Amino acid sequence: MKSKLFSVFLALTFCLLAVSTAFAQEYGITLKLSRDFGYSSGTGDIQGLFSMKVTGPDDLERVEFYIDEIMIGEATAAPFRIQFTTDDYPIGLHTMYAIGYTSDGTALYSREYTANFVSADEGWEAATRIIIPIASILLIAILLAVVVPAIVTRGKIEQLPLGEERKYGFRGGGICPKCHRPFAVHLWGMNLGLSRYDRCPYCGKWSVVRVQSLTKLRAAEKAELAWAQAEAPQVSEEDRLRKEIEDSKYQ
Ligand SMILES: [Zn+2]
Structure with a gap:
């Protein structure tokens, strides 16, 4: 009984250790994806010209950039950066990462980014889906602020x-x-x-x-x-009365 409890305890400890090491896994270099020109939905859909940029330790000498495990290029000096166009790749999900090498030859890995490359048309469509409501709200606001008061107060x-x-x-x-x-x-x-x-x-x-x-x-x-x-020059009460009488003569 006691030995069974101990083995359960051991197994649990081992699990915890495995989980904590997985969480503690550190990436030697930091990869950032940035949009240079094009569309990004914010939820992973991208289209256009993008950059991958890597930062790492001071002795970082060379960085290889990958899309779907195919090296698309490398940078041998800081800033370690590469540009790519999503249109050069088939539409769909793609995984991006980088591997850096320090002066002593140690390989350092970045985390992986997965993005859904969409077509240019889809990018524009999504962009107009955002722009059109904003433009309509603006138009209504202008209408309410300028046109409506002008009509309501006309002649008033x-x-x-x-x-x-x-x-x-x-x-x-x-x-x-x-x-x-x-x-x-x-x-x-x-x-x-x-x-x-x-x-x-x-x-x-x-x-x-x-x-x-x-x-x-x-x-x-x-x-x-x-x-x-x-x-209107001031008229005295007397003058006014006299004028009124005079005017009434001709009526
Ligand atoms: Zn006036």
């Missing part, structure tokens, strides 16, 4: 007494170059650096408006009254 003109203090919000305010009235810039206004292409809610015209400081905006509010007064 806000009434606000001249000289009245307004709230400009965190986006700030601008001064309409056409009617000189200050207004809070809109969410839909198109950003052009420090300026925006926005619609004045008082005269309804679109123009490039610069976001101004609050002091400037307050001054513009006050100036509204001055503008209005300059355009």
Whole structure:
């Protein structure tokens, strides 16, 4: 009984040892696969021009690069690198690895990479499958941000007494170059650096408006009254009544 337990224990220990050595197996050189031009799905499908690059110990002298156990080339100086085109190989799974040799002749192995080489058409198809939804989302966003507000606000003109203090919000305010009235810039206004292409809610015209400081905006509010007064000279109540009577004579 005791000896049986001991043998089970021995077997278990042996298993553990085997597993740990498998995990501890170190690769003497590091192989990296990088895309130079082409397509990579991120899940192992690749197409186009790729590079295999190896880094290793200082005394690494030579590196052989392999695809499916066939040497495709070697590099004898750092950076140990080789380029290949997936189109030169049949479509399907391929295994890539490298073997390096140090100055004393020791062979060092890299880990293996497996990738699925796809056709150029498939690569493009997959790329458009990604691009098309992104482009449509962008288009919808532009539509919502620019076109919809333009239609909704078309012809709509806000009434606000001249000289009245307004709230400009965190986006700030601008001064309409056409009617000189200050207004809070809109969410839909198109950003052009420090300026925006926005619609004045008082005269309804679109123009490039610069976001101004609050002091400037307050001054513009006050100036509204001055503008209005300059355009329509003040008429006394008496004059106004007299004019009304005179006008009524001709009716
Ligand atoms: Zn205006």
